Amino acid sequence: xxxxxxxxxxxxxxxxxxxxLLNALDMHDRGYDxxxxxxGSATRLAGELDSDAHPLHDLFTKVxxxxxxxxVCRACSGKMGALNSIEEQGxxxxxxxxxxxxxxxYMERGYExxxx
Numbered sequence: 011x012x013x014x015x016x017x018x019x020x021x022x023x024x025x026x027x028x029x030x031l032l033n034a035l036d037m038h039d040r041g042y043d044x045x046x047x048x049x050g051s052a053t054r055l056a057g058e059l060d061s062d063a064h065p066l067h068d069l070f071t072k073v074x075x076x077x078x079x080x081x082v083c084r085a086c087s088g089k090m091g092a093l094n095s096i097e098e099q100g101x102x103x104x105x106x107x108x109x110x111x112x113x114x115x116y117m118e119r120g121y122e123x124x125x126x
Contacts (some may be wrong), residue, residue, distance in 0.1 A: 057092025
């Protein structure tokens, strides 16, 4: 098994999020044990990426189809108005830490955490 990396995407800006998606696919292709966690304002963007009209739709679909999305923050999805879309897309929701994913959980499982 390759190196264990958890990418935490907080930023909902397209130009930042595209780099998270590209790096997730690159690390996966290189054999890394990769987990993508979508947090903060990035949850709003994840909700919007279900639309074929969005320029990042195809790239996001590749990441979803590869099974790289480990968790989408339940609390932030609700706050950003994306919860329904996230659920409709079948993306995994989590929130063991007051509705949010725990970075420490990933670290304790041996993942190097990178935050975008």
